[in-house]
Amino acid sequence: MDIIVCIKQVPDTGQVKIDPHTHTLIREGVESIINPYDRYAIEEGVRIKERYGGKVTAISMGPPQAKEALKEAISCGVDEAVLLCDRAFAGADTLATTYTLAKGIEQIGRFDLIICGKQTIDGDTAQVGPGVAERLDIPYVSYVRKIEFIGNRCARVERMMDDGYDILEMDLPALITVTKEINEPRLPSLKGEVRAASIEIPMYTAKDLGIDINKIGLAGSATEVIKIFPPPKKGQYERIEGTLDEQVETLLKKLKELGIINIPL
Amino acid sequence: MDYFLTDKQKMIKNLARRIAEEKIKPKRAELDEKEEFPWELMDILAKSDLFGLIIPTEYGGFGGGCFENCLAVEELGRACIGVATTFAASGLGAYPILFYGTEEQKRKYLPEIASGRKLAAFALTESSAGSDAAGIQTQATSSGDVYILNGTKQWITNGGEAEVYSVIAMTDRTRGARGASAFIVEKGDPGFSFGRKEKKMGIRCSSTRELIFDNCRIPKDRIIGREGMGFIIAMKTFDEARPGIGALSVGLAQGALDEAVRFAKERVQFGKPIISFQAIQHMLADMATLTEAARALVYAVARYIDTRPRDFSKVSAMAKLFPSDVAMKVTTDAVQILGGHGYMRDYPVEKMMRDAKILQIYEGTNQIQRNIIGQALNKEYGKKF
Ligand SMILES: Cc1cc2nc3c(=O)[nH]c(=O)nc-3n(C[C@H](O)[C@H](O)[C@@H](O)COP(=O)(O)OP(=O)(O)OC[C@H]3O[C@@H](n4cnc5c(N)ncnc54)[C@H](O)[C@@H]3O)c2cc1C
Ligand SMILES: Cc1cc2nc3c(=O)[nH]c(=O)nc-3n(C[C@H](O)[C@H](O)[C@H](O)COP(=O)(O)OP(=O)(O)OC[C@H]3O[C@@H](n4cnc5c(N)ncnc54)[C@H](O)[C@@H]3O)c2cc1C
Numbered sequence A: 001m002d003i004i005v006c007i008k009q010v011p012d013t014g015q016v017k018i019d020p021h022t023h024t025l026i027r028e029g030v031e032s033i034i035n036p037y038d039r040y041a042i043e044e045g046v047r048i049k050e051r052y053g054g055k056v057t058a059i060s061m062g063p064p065q066a067k068e069a070l071k072e073a074i075s076c077g078v079d080e081a082v083l084l085c086d087r088a089f090a091g092a093d094t095l096a097t098t099y100t101l102a103k104g105i106e107q108i109g110r111f112d113l114i115i116c117g118k119q120t121i122d123g124d125t126a127q128v129g130p131g132v133a134e135r136l137d138i139p140y141v142s143y144v145r146k147i148e149f150i151g152n153r154c155a156r157v158e159r160m161m162d163d164g165y166d167i168l169e170m171d172l173p174a175l176i177t178v179t180k181e182i183n184e185p186r187l188p189s190l191k192g193e194v195r196a197a198s199i200e201i202p203m204y205t206a207k208d209l210g211i212d213i214n215k216i217g218l219a220g221s222a223t224e225v226i227k228i229f230p231p232p233k234k235g236q237y238e239r240i241e242g243t244l245d246e247q248v249e250t251l252l253k254k255l256k257e258l259g260i261i262n263i264p265l
Numbered sequence B: 001m002d003y004f005l006t007d008k009q010k011m012i013k014n015l016a017r018r019i020a021e022e023k024i025k026p027k028r029a030e031l032d033e034k035e036e037f038p039w040e041l042m043d044i045l046a047k048s049d050l051f052g053l054i055i056p057t058e059y060g061g062f063g064g065g066c067f068e069n070c071l072a073v074e075e076l077g078r079a080c081i082g083v084a085t086t087f088a089a090s091g092l093g094a095y096p097i098l099f100y101g102t103e104e105q106k107r108k109y110l111p112e113i114a115s116g117r118k119l120a121a122f123a124l125t126e127s128s129a130g131s132d133a134a135g136i137q138t139q140a141t142s143s144g145d146v147y148i149l150n151g152t153k154q155w156i157t158n159g160g161e162a163e164v165y166s167v168i169a170m171t172d173r174t175r176g177a178r179g180a181s182a183f184i185v186e187k188g189d190p191g192f193s194f195g196r197k198e199k200k201m202g203i204r205c206s207s208t209r210e211l212i213f214d215n216c217r218i219p220k221d222r223i224i225g226r227e228g229m230g231f232i233i234a235m236k237t238f239d240e241a242r243p244g245i246g247a248l249s250v251g252l253a254q255g256a257l258d259e260a261v262r263f264a265k266e267r268v269q270f271g272k273p274i275i276s277f278q279a280i281q282h283m284l285a286d287m288a289t290l291t292e293a294a295r296a297l298v299y300a301v302a303r304y305i306d307t308r309p310r311d312f313s314k315v316s317a318m319a320k321l322f323p324s325d326v327a328m329k330v331t332t333d334a335v336q337i338l339g340g341h342g343y344m345r346d347y348p349v350e351k352m353m354r355d356a357k358i359l360q361i362y363e364g365t366n367q368i369q370r371n372i373i374g375q376a377l378n379k380e381y382g383k384k385f
Helices: A036-052 A064-075 A094-108 A128-136 A190-198 A244-257 B007-034 B039-047 B066-079 B081-100 B103-114 B173-179 B230-266 B278-305 B313-343 B348-360 B366-384
Strands: A002-006 A009-011 A032-034 A055-061 A080-084 A113-117 A140-150 A154-161 A164-171 A174-178 B120-123 B139-143 B146-157 B164-170 B180-186 B192-197 B208-219
Touching: A002 A036, A002 A094, A002 A128, A009 A064, A032 A036, A032 A064, A036 A055, A036 A113, A036 A140, A036 A174, A055 A064, A055 A094, A064 A080, A064 A190, A080 A094, A094 A128, A113 A128, A128 A140, A128 A174, A140 A164, A154 A174, A190 B007, B007 B039, B007 B066, B007 B081, B007 B348, B039 B081, B066 B081, B066 B230, B066 B278, B081 B103, B081 B120, B081 B146, B081 B164, B081 B180, B081 B230, B081 B348, B103 B164, B120 B146, B146 B164, B146 B180, B164 B208, B164 B230, B173 B180, B173 B230, B180 B208, B180 B230, B230 B278, B230 B313, B230 B348, B278 B313, B313 B348, B313 B366
Parallel strands: A002 A055, A002 A113, A055 A080, A113 A174, A140 A174, B120 B164, B139 B164
Antiparallel strands: A009 A032, A140 A154, A154 A164, B139 B146, B146 B208, B164 B180, B192 B208
């Protein structure tokens, strides 16, 4: 079972500042980490390899320091890693990112499964996984919380939904994006750290990938960020706080006020 | 302080610290309260290769020495010495095989221990033989192609949970201390069972249990070394392991100091943080100085041991004696600095003080350590003058 894991290096905080002019993230001075969801992707890839054999390759598009994220992936059990790194990739939106990643994955060659995180904590779009699958013309399932079965030709997975979950079966090779429920990521191992310290991570430029220069980076990006704001809340809601007893009491009162229940309090 | 660690040693220290912070600290109070064996944490340590630290690479380990082991247990001990003792006791059980085992024994047992798939334990103490280890009653009788073991071991760390036991038993009672031998006993061997699990003051998540041998039959090739070598093997094992207890102690003392300083900066009385009172500052200063001195001693001795000197019982005893006395004092003073808060289970120093006491008792009480040092001095100075 050959697995490719897509990982992104992101700033380590929910409060990164946004450049008021370019509307992009100000990354200077903020410590970088592996996108938290991608650690679940790494763990799932490594677990599948441990059970069925094969190889896990991590891929990332990012600046040279994203090598650190790839090295951490190696210390957690990933076998190989490649970094797609070129000034021309900078400023990419999801359209350009998925194109570049798909080209990089083609360069790696054979695979049975690609695993992405469900979304990043900086860009937050959750589009890259599905976008890569489209580019490679393979099936995908997002928000996977469990792999029930994985064979040579197909896999059965559980997809988290707001109100339960779906069980889906798909042909391999395929792509999934994973949620936090899928596993508990391990910490690095000593042997992994030793490997990571000495390994050379190959870097591919746009030229190495034989890429259409008009489809990458800022030039290849169809979106322009005009404004960043939190999405409107889904419906109206009120948060009930306090001890459990207090919460129950308040809730009963509200339900009664709204005429939903009718019992003496 | 910079102790000039190599890149690999820094890696070990950082990884152990990360596990301690992220995985052990959030669990320690609950494990203590429930007296629950920390299997989940052992699994994490296993996946991180830490059980392989002291095992040579040819047997699937990481090829570290006494010093590397000390670096890891210090960091684990900073969070919880119950968890760290459980970890370290597996190494204690492995040492006899590592130092005196045959090639077959090493190949059979060490990779399993290094990977953490199996825990090990070391069993010497009995109800009538604590400090006076030569008084053990457990008997191993040679019979055809097996040894038959009879007797009961008491207070064995990892008892019941470990799969591999290094057991000291008498093969020839007439020869006294020279009549003991060391054996490998596996969980599941016929006639081998577990007795009472102790309720303890501290390190309550660790398992301390009786081992019962009732006509327990093991194949002849389970003997470690030769007949009569039992006590030599036990003493060598303790010599190698004692700085590890010192390192646990340094970790515990550091953990208590961390809590005490943090609390003293935050707690306001008489309109000021209590750290501004000189009486508190002086206590903290002594705690920090003792902890650093203990660390320097443990590191120096562990590094010395890794040069494979011939006889190092004296310094090894020092590296257990001083740090464990320091840990007892520093944890007690930490409770004092936290005052009433320190006495409550809501704060970790209460547990730390309860835990500290064991460090002065197991792997040879601190009285016995002083005996070892004293006897070595007598011998050394006898030679010179
Ligand atoms: C509002 C907004 C602001 C932005 N600001 C900036 C900015 O300041 N600077 C900038 O460089 N980009 C910026 N971008 C672009 C964006 O962050 C990424 O480059 C984008 O293409 C990836 O989308 P995402 O982070 O939402 O990933 P998602 O689609 O949320 O990620 C899903 C998964 O795809 C994989 N993945 C995503 N990106 C990569 C990657 N690079 N390499 C490997 N795997 C990956 C991971 O597995 C990840 O878990 C912005 C985008 C938006 C929408
Ligand atoms: C939690 C725990 C875990 C343990 N784990 C293990 C294990 O994994 N394997 C194992 O084999 N054993 C284990 N032990 C046993 C431990 O090593 C013994 O408790 C220890 O060696 C002391 O023996 P004792 O308790 O019988 O004390 P005793 O020997 O009865 O000593 C009682 C007191 O007398 C003092 N004393 C005794 N003799 C002298 C002397 N000659 N000079 C001065 N003072 C003396 C002692 O210092 C002590 O203060 C464990 C014990 C505990 C409590």
